[in-house]
Amino acid sequence: MITAQGVSKNLQNLRNQTPLVHNITNYVVMNNTANALLSVGASPVMAHAPEEMEAMAGIASSLVINIGTLSKEWIEGMMTAGKTAHKRGIPLILDPVGAGATGFRTQTCHQIIKECKPDVIRGNASEIMALISSDVKTKGVDSTESSENAIELAKTLAKETGAVVSISGPVDYITDGASIFTIKNDIPLMPKVTGMGCTASALTGAVAAVCTDSLEAAATAMAIMAVAGEMTLPLAKGPGTFQAHFLDALYSMGDKEILQYLKL
Template structure:
């Protein structure tokens, strides 16, 4: 993928300033909102069942995250998701911790069955458990496995008929036919709570302005990875607290030239 395309999408996003409706977990709400604002999107956090349908239908994208799920929130997510589906609004789903408990796994599968998901984003264990494959999980994090994440993404995308994003050391994006691997990012992202959840919302922001969801997701991952690399470099001797603040700074400051210069994405040729 040409990094110039990613740069063009970033410019468009910052001009359009899309409204992103987030029903996310209580741990990351503030960080997610500030991250989207820094990027150039307009976040809204609306959870009440009485209003989520109205909010979802006017949004550029709907982001659903089950990090701190309960039955009331799940009801609101399904109402919002169905409204988004009816009005052509892309739905981005983050099945946090799927596989850790039966409730999480069943909720994630229920979401996939009742709502048309445009992009499913998680770590390898979460994606595997949503799709019904075997993969280790520890808490809400992926455990070690010898599994092939490219193969997992392709199989899951075909099985669930959606774009799948598997994040980790390298990030994989696939719709079952077209597959990319993004090599940008930094290990410090795993030392700050909510960076993965924010990434899901960043994907939502790109999906709001680009209906090719493989392209939108790949652009979001390249951009976010470069942001993390620059933030880590600027706070190399300061620790994860400073990195978190600098990540928000760089979400706003990263330039189109840096996207072109540092973007590292590979297209996987399927046989």
């Protein structure tokens, strides 16, 4: 069970421990996600050079691999960092950005899943579905499916890989293949800002660093996104001001806001 109290406790632990989160992420969101991690209370580093992947993943408290602007050169670094994380037993989060849009992305995700064994896979509905069904296509990085439609395939993906699968959308579903947590905060401006899904994955890495239960960690991160979104909505005039207010919300969020806004 995820509860508002559990989310508060995990957020408090995160702020107390300021875990180092190693992100191999895309050029579009490096700045947004580093700021979101700092705002929530984590310590981000963005690094992808193969030469330093063993060392950086070797000192981090968690690793987030995001394939958003993938190239052949980056895959070697992702594999080295991913294997290092697995060997050290630190949480590994995979964001399969654009899986189902091109075979290159889908196949790279399969390779990462097979060789690095992520603890959590966080993506939008069609990305998650494309990892298990070749019939599903993604519109670049945007979902072509509703999160409800992805539930059954997400459960199968979780059972086949041993990872918790976190599907984002107007309603988020987080499953380990047996249990499922639901977060129902639909915030229409969130998909109008690039990198909100990447931020959700980065926060999943931050929470997983301080919470040993991957299902609880993944659900807590989506809950923090949801509460920050609700806090931001009345203050934002559009996508531009949403981004700035969203960081402030991550920074100032307390027990009161979690209790008031979280819709489970």
